[in-house]
Amino acid sequence: MTHSQIRDIVIVGGGTAGWMTAAALSKVLGGYAKITLVESEEIGIVGVGEATIPMIKLYNQALDLDEDDFIRQTRGSFKLGIEFVDWGRKGESYIHGFGKIGRDLGIVSFHHYWLKMFAQGKAAPLEQYSINTAACHDNRFMRATLDRPNSPLADIAYAYHFDAALYARFLRQYAERRGVVRVEGRVVHAQQRGEDGFITAVQLDNGQSLEGQLFIDCSGFRGLLIEQTLKAGYEDWTHWLPCDRALAVPCASAGPLTPYTRSTAREAGWQWRIPLQHRTGNGYVYSSAHISDDEAAATLLANLDGEALADPKPLRFVTGKRRKFWDKNVIAIGLSSGFMEPLESTSIHLIQSSIARLTAFFPHAGFDPVDIATFNAHADFEFDRIRDFLILHYHATDRDDTPFWNQCRTMAIPDSLQQRMDLFRSSGRIFRDANEMFAEVSWLQVMHGQGMRPASYHPLVDVYPEAKIGPYLDNIRGVIHACVQSMPTHEQFIAANCAIG
Numbered sequence: 297m298t299h300s301q302i303r304d305i306v307i308v309g310g311g312t313a314g315w316m317t318a319a320a321l322s323k324v325l326g327g328y329a330k331i332t333l334v335e336s337e338e339i340g341i342v343g344v345g346e347a348t349i350p351m352i353k354l355y356n357q358a359l360d361l362d363e364d365d366f367i368r369q370t371r372g373s374f375k376l377g378i379e380f381v382d383w384g385r386k387g388e389s390y391i392h393g394f395g396k397i398g399r400d401l402g403i404v405s406f407h408h409y410w411l412k413m414f415a416q417g418k419a420a421p422l423e424q425y426s427i428n429t430a431a432c433h434d435n436r437f438m439r440a441t442l443d444r445p446n447s448p449l450a451d452i453a454y455a456y457h458f459d460a461a462l463y464a465r466f467l468r469q470y471a472e473r474r475g476v477v478r479v480e481g482r483v484v485h486a487q488q489r490g491e492d493g494f495i496t497a498v499q500l501d502n503g504q505s506l507e508g509q510l511f512i513d514c515s516g517f518r519g520l521l522i523e524q525t526l527k528a529g530y531e532d533w534t535h536w537l538p539c540d541r542a543l544a545v546p547c548a549s550a551g552p553l554t555p556y557t558r559s560t561a562r563e564a565g566w567q568w569r570i571p572l573q574h575r576t577g578n579g580y581v582y583s584s585a586h587i588s589d590d591e592a593a594a595t596l597l598a599n600l601d602g603e604a605l606a607d608p609k610p611l612r613f614v615t616g617k618r619r620k621f622w623d624k625n626v627i628a629i630g631l632s633s634g635f636m637e638p639l640e641s642t643s644i645h646l647i648q649s650s651i652a653r654l655t656a657f658f659p660h661a662g663f664d665p666v667d668i669a670t671f672n673a674h675a676d677f678e679f680d681r682i683r684d685f686l687i688l689h690y691h692a693t694d695r696d697d698t699p700f701w702n703q704c705r706t707m708a709i710p711d712s713l714q715q716r717m718d719l720f721r722s723s724g725r726i727f728r729d730a731n732e733m734f735a736e737v738s739w740l741q742v743m744h745g746q747g748m749r750p751a752s753y754h755p756l757v758d759v760y761p762e763a764k765i766g767p768y769l770d771n772i773r774g775v776i777h778a779c780v781q782s783m784p785t786h787e788q789f790i791a792a793n794c795a796i797g
């Protein structure tokens with residue numbers, strides 16, 4: 297069993313995807329292969345992408361990063377979930393929090409007991425049974441306590457908000473310290489092997505040629521190698537995820553530092569608000585078929601917490617995924633692999649999971665087709681399940697006040713999503729599909745938050761005496777409330793642990 301080994305890796309692109317990949321590979325490979333990253337300052341990076349989901353902690357831990365140092369250096373803050381305002385109906389809001397909700401009772405999930413009592417007006421809102429969402433309402437934050445495993449304080453699950461440019465800089469320093477060689481220049485041509493089309497080198501505008509065995513395309517939306525050279529193809533999801541433009545603008549901070557991202561539905565899309573220590577990031581993600589750029593800019597600027605700190609930055613995209621994520625000796629990571637819009641902060645996570653897949657399927661220099669096919673099948677599954685979760689937010693709405701929302705509410709949706717919605721509407725049942733990204737409690741919070749109400753609940757709930765369910769729910773809610781009161785505010789926590797100087 298002898299195989300020639302990959303000793304030369306070229307990463308094209310130095311945005312979040314390029315530097316996350318370079319940093320992780322430099323740690324994992326530890327000098328086994330030479331890693332070169334080429335990027336062009338003239339082209340620049342997308343430079344947005346400031347909200348994350350809890351899995352990013354695993355990435356940072358794999359790199360042995362000190363969390364407080366990481367937060368300080370990226371001027372970050374903590375995120376317990378996302379508040380959705382005006383999505384199901386105007387004037388209503390809900391929080392999709394990370395982590396657990398309630399405590400399961402026997403073999404039946406907590407939410408079925410809650411559904412039974414809520415339908416009779418005998419249970420409080422769902423958000424009061426989760427430490428994450430209850431803490432969001434009070435602007436409180438702390439890390440999970442590990443010494444009291446039965447306390448809700450042990451269940452706190454969090455992610456980060458950070459400055460995307462500072463994160464890329466932070467990772468660049470990390471990767472360069474571990475031997476990654478950065479080359480400045482614009483790739484103008486990819487040289488391919490005659491017999492099979494594998495890429496052998498990329499040529500730069502200054503005449504330099506970078507040879508490699510494995511090429512990682514982190515060149516952003518343009519997909520320089522995966523699309524422009526190899527023509528892997530793109531599956532367009534605009535008919536399900538119709539937003540195709542965004543305007544991003546930072547503003548001065550105002551009010552308390554919230555431990556959550558806010559997403560407010562607007563006339564033709566939605567606006568994000570991401571609180572950092574030194575400023576607040578904002579953006580309007582919209583459908584250009586339903587609103588002009590000028591109107592979108594006016595809406596965004598009229599809805600900031602504080603003074604705008606720059607002109608709105610325009611971004612264009614087509615929602616969808618690459619038909620092949622790995623083709624020949626090129627693997628697409630980041631925006632070159634697809635983009636499903638930032639509603640649930642999944643893009644940076646998809647970079648991370650692509651890196652994990654790359655290390656799991658790390659090739660030998662012969663490139664086995666079965667590795668490539670399996671890698672692509674896993675990536676397809678991950679993209680498709682996240683796609684369904686995002687479409688749910690747009691489709692499960694009562695809003696009929698604008699052409700955009702009418703289109704979203706009445707559009708045809710993927711069968712896989714329709715089946716999930718039908719199942720929940722009928723019996724409140726939710727099943728996680730294999731190891732898909734979003735767990736049952738995420739689907740529950742969004743389906744309920746958007747206004748979906750099941751006709752029934754799990755029949756086995758009735759095995760448990762109703763007289764005992766009320767006190768059971770009250771106890772969970774009371775303990776969570778007491779725990780939240782014992783937590784510091786988000787600002788106090790940051791001041792004590794990781795404030796910028």
Ligand SMILES: Cc1cc2nc3c(=O)[nH]c(=O)nc-3n(C[C@H](O)[C@H](O)[C@H](O)COP(=O)(O)OP(=O)(O)OC[C@H]3O[C@@H](n4cnc5c(N)ncnc54)[C@H](O)[C@@H]3O)c2cc1C
Pocket residue numbers: 308309310311312313314334335336337339340341342343344345346347348460481482483484514515516517518520542544579581611613629630631632638641642643644645647
């Ligand atoms: C509006 C919007 C909001 C977002 N918000 C979030 C969020 O909240 N959370 C989240 O997880 N994600 C978010 N994302 C996604 C996130 O921004 C990206 O996943 C992330 O920035 C990775 O981008 P990238 O590195 O793939 O591409 P880019 O940042 O575009 O980097 C591409 C790199 O390739 C280089 N390059 C390109 N062509 C060449 C060439 N010819 N020669 C040399 N170099 C070249 C460029 O110089 C650059 O270094 C958002 C995206 C958008 C559009």
